[in-house]
Amino acid sequence: MTNNDTKPRVWPGLQYDDARTALTTLTEVFGFTETLVVPGENDLVAHAELRWPDGGGVMLGSVKASSGAHEGQRSGGSSVYVNTDAPSTVDAVYERCRAAGLRIVQELTDTDYGSHGFTVADQEGNSWTFGTYAGA
Numbered sequence: 001m002t003n004n005d006t007k008p009r010v011w012p013g014l015q016y017d018d019a020r021t022a023l024t025t026l027t028e029v030f031g032f033t034e035t036l037v038v039p040g041e042n043d044l045v046a047h048a049e050l051r052w053p054d055g056g057g058v059m060l061g062s063v064k065a066s067s068g069a070h071e072g073q074r075s076g077g078s079s080v081y082v083n084t085d086a087p088s089t090v091d092a093v094y095e096r097c098r099a100a101g102l103r104i105v106q107e108l109t110d111t112d113y114g115s116h117g118f119t120v121a122d123q124e125g126n127s128w129t130f131g132t133y134a135g136a
Helices: 019-029 087-099
Strands: 013-016 033-039 045-051 057-062 079-083 103-110 116-121 127-131
Touching: 013 019, 019 033, 019 045, 019 057, 019 087, 087 103, 087 116, 087 127
Parallel strands: 013 057, 079 127
Antiparallel strands: 033 045, 045 057, 103 116, 116 127
């Protein structure tokens, strides 16, 4: 059975040592929209939710503000794939990443399975792949 509504049902969750910088990168460079930020003590981010314009979202927070199930999770070890239908969106994100000085892990390429995409590392080492492959 498939649920075809537009609500995201899978939310990658990432922890950052500097969640404020991550919020800036994910919104201004990658193109996510900030929908919720719950501040923590000492300018930490207790919880944040960002939406991708084409659907889906990601949650994040500060390592030092983590508790419960995410307590002890470290930053920099995650990998996220972000899909868009438009090759021009992939190209625009790529150019913003280069302009921001982020490390491009895999250059912009067209694959033999029909995807147009690239992979970049954010400031804390998480891998983000942006591409047109929508899955099987």
